[in-house]
Amino acid sequence: MPTNLATEPRPLLSAGVTYPGETAFNDPCPPPEYYAANALPPPPTTQLHGDIRSDFVIIGGGFTGMSTAVHLGMLGLRSTIVENRSIGSGASSRNFGQVVPYLKHNPATLIAKLGAQQAERLIEQTGRGPDLVFNLIEKFGIACSSTRVGLIFALHSESGRKSLEQRTQYWQKRGAPVDLLDATATEQLIGSKYYSMSALDHRGGTINPLGYVRGLARVAIEMGCTVFTNSPVIKIQKTNDGWSVQTPNGLINAKRVILTTNGYTTSRIWSRLKDSIIPMRAYQVISDPLPQHIAQRILHQGHALTDTRHLFSGVRMYPDGRIHVGVDGPAFQSGKQAMLYKASDRIRKLFPDINDVQWRYEWSGWVAMTYDQIPHLHELEPGLWAGLGYSGRGIAHATMMGRDLAYAASDHSNAEKTFEVTSMKPRLTSRFARPLVGSLLNYYRLLDLLAERR
Numbered sequence: 001m002p003t004n005l006a007t008e009p010r011p012l013l014s015a016g017v018t019y020p021g022e023t024a025f026n027d028p029c030p031p032p033e034y035y036a037a038n039a040l041p042p043p044p045t046t047q048l049h050g051d052i053r054s055d056f057v058i059i060g061g062g063f064t065g066m067s068t069a070v071h072l073g074m075l076g077l078r079s080t081i082v083e084n085r086s087i088g089s090g091a092s093s094r095n096f097g098q099v100v101p102y103l104k105h106n107p108a109t110l111i112a113k114l115g116a117q118q119a120e121r122l123i124e125q126t127g128r129g130p131d132l133v134f135n136l137i138e139k140f141g142i143a144c145s146s147t148r149v150g151l152i153f154a155l156h157s158e159s160g161r162k163s164l165e166q167r168t169q170y171w172q173k174r175g176a177p178v179d180l181l182d183a184t185a186t187e188q189l190i191g192s193k194y195y196s197m198s199a200l201d202h203r204g205g206t207i208n209p210l211g212y213v214r215g216l217a218r219v220a221i222e223m224g225c226t227v228f229t230n231s232p233v234i235k236i237q238k239t240n241d242g243w244s245v246q247t248p249n250g251l252i253n254a255k256r257v258i259l260t261t262n263g264y265t266t267s268r269i270w271s272r273l274k275d276s277i278i279p280m281r282a283y284q285v286i287s288d289p290l291p292q293h294i295a296q297r298i299l300h301q302g303h304a305l306t307d308t309r310h311l312f313s314g315v316r317m318y319p320d321g322r323i324h325v326g327v328d329g330p331a332f333q334s335g336k337q338a339m340l341y342k343a344s345d346r347i348r349k350l351f352p353d354i355n356d357v358q359w360r361y362e363w364s365g366w367v368a369m370t371y372d373q374i375p376h377l378h379e380l381e382p383g384l385w386a387g388l389g390y391s392g393r394g395i396a397h398a399t400m401m402g403r404d405l406a407y408a409a410s411d412h413s414n415a416e417k418t419f420e421v422t423s424m425k426p427r428l429t430s431r432f433a434r435p436l437v438g439s440l441l442n443y444y445r446l447l448d449l450l451a452e453r454r
Contacts, residue, residue: 067402073223
């Protein structure tokens with residue numbers, strides 16, 4: 001059994017206040033050590049003390065919140081961010097690091113769900129998501145180890161062949177730079193004979209997500225945004241001239257409030273918003289450096305790899321020879337360990353000459369799954385906005401959502417947006433949703449296992 005040193009106890013970040021019944025939404029560890037070691041430190045911030053006023057208050061200091069602040073700044077508007085812990089301490093720093101140009105569903109499924117006109121527009125817009133991310137990185141000099149050589153989406157089993165071919169053909173007909181690769185070309189890029197086919201989407205890329213969110217924070221602050229960290233929100237309340245946002249040591253009176261807490265939304269933030277998503281855990285592991293003669297031929301051009309299996313399948317290689325894998329684990333509990341044997345087994349099947357993998361770093365975070373697996377932009381009440389639900393596609397979609405929230409909340413209604421404002425619909429509470437989703441995950445695990453044995 002591989003060794004995992006990352007499960008040793010680590011100090012908690014200062015959270016300020018603990019709320020009974022909601023500790024499950026607080027991650028027990030700081031942002032991933034490996035990302036932190038390869039990112040610039042965060043810009044200086046303070047804790048909120050006293051009462052202030054602000055035109056825009058953004059609750060949540062991750063991708064969505066920071067993108068909202070940056071785009072408000074680009075419109076000449078100043079904002080205030082209130083973050084429970086540190087910048088990007090939630091899912092934004094725990095992301096796998098792929099900048100993905102597509103939604104969770106394939107185009108055919110989206111067309112069936114939304115109708116051709118709405119689906120085509122959403123697919124086209126989200127396809128440009130990586131452009132927004134990498135343009136921001138270039139424009140503002142954000143140091144986040146960005147690489148844009150494309151993403152590999154490989155065929156895990158024959159049952160996914162038709163879907164992979166159709167999705168590739170869909171994008172090719174629209175002029176997108178997506179190639180369908182045979183077994184030989186796939187092997188050359190991955191360094192593995194495991195896959196018989198893959199698609200290479202040149203629009204995507206990879207980043208250090210912690211470096212990216214810290215870079216966005218630096219840009220937002222330079223534009224006049226004030227960021228308060230270690231300042232958990234206790235209450236949001238409507239007032240005669242807007243809204244008030246209360247923290248343990250301060251109060252902000254605001255004209256407009258924007259909720260960007262995503263999978264970390266709790267009932268004290270906005271209970272109906274919390275019930276509109278199903279938070280699930282995603283797990284990541286990074287190895288000790290592999291032998292140089294092996295590491296130098298795995299994903300040697302810098303691509304990231306996923307495949308057509310139902311559950312987590314991401315693989316990345318780093319210049320220091322470490323391999324990074326997305327892996328299965330307990331879906332609804334924080335503080336649990338990833339199923340490391342699955343990560344080890346997968347790497348051995350992909351690269352048979354790797355005798356053993358020593359896992360050095362491990363972490364997990366909450367992913368916000370919406371019921372339709374499409375991101376949602378809501379105006380909950382006049383002057384109260386929210387954007388969330390990226391279903392594992394957080395970097396590009398959260399950045400786009402932040403831009404759209406900035407446009408919507410600042411009355412730039414004519415600006416082109418990716419996500420249209422929708423009303424929240426009554427949903428099952430987590431009491432019913434989690435058992436149903438848990439059963440579905442077990443079904444997906446069985447399908448992936450059967451596919452492995454064929």
